[in-house]
Amino acid sequence: MSSFASASVTHRDRLLAAAARFTAEHGWGELTMAKLADLVGVSRQTVYNEIGGKPQLAEAMVLRELQIFLDVVDSAFQDNPKDLVRAIEAAAFRVLGLARTDPLLHAILSSSQGADSELLPLLTTHSEPLLGAAGQMIREHVATYDVELDENRVEVLIDMVVRLVLSHVMQPTAQPAETAETIAWIAERVLGV
Secondary structure (H helix, E strand, O other), X not given: OOHHHHHHOOHHHHHHHHHHHHHHHHOXXXXXXXXXXXXXXXXXHHHHHHOOOHHHHHHHHHHHXXXXXXXXXXXXXXXXXXXXXXXXXXXXXXXXHHHHHOHHHHHHHHHHHOOOOOOHHHOOOOOHHHHHHHXXXXXXXXXXXXXXXXXXXXXXXXXXXXXXXXHHHHOOOOOHHHHHHHHHHHHHHHHOO
């Protein structure tokens, strides 16, 4: 690793990565700020200065993980610059596929079976930051397509797609390809194409 690359990785980045790894392996309930400080080799005060308390750590960790999912959404739209329906299908497929193998997401979802419960609301009842970030990215991409809907209807479409995908991340009912195809079919009907 070059000195430039290592210099660009902040304490915050290292703390969030370590927290995600630890949570995936041992559970959120086992993670303390002191343990996180030890894992990264910094003082506990550095953890509090960089992150705040455990609730702020939970939110920052989930938002960091969200960025991984947003990156696959971004690539799906870039790969389908002329066909919005195919872009939506590709984005849904990639997110649902990633959701099946993401260790932190599995740790969070296992909290619904009685494990740690602090993280699950960040995907459900307190999911505004997640929905907002996903919606904003899709909104920016949709703006590049020739869409025959007024702005309010486009917002409804975006909200529907984001919520459908999140719902299937939380509780899959079919294989990613089948679910993505269904979401694309619904989007196609809404778009009238």
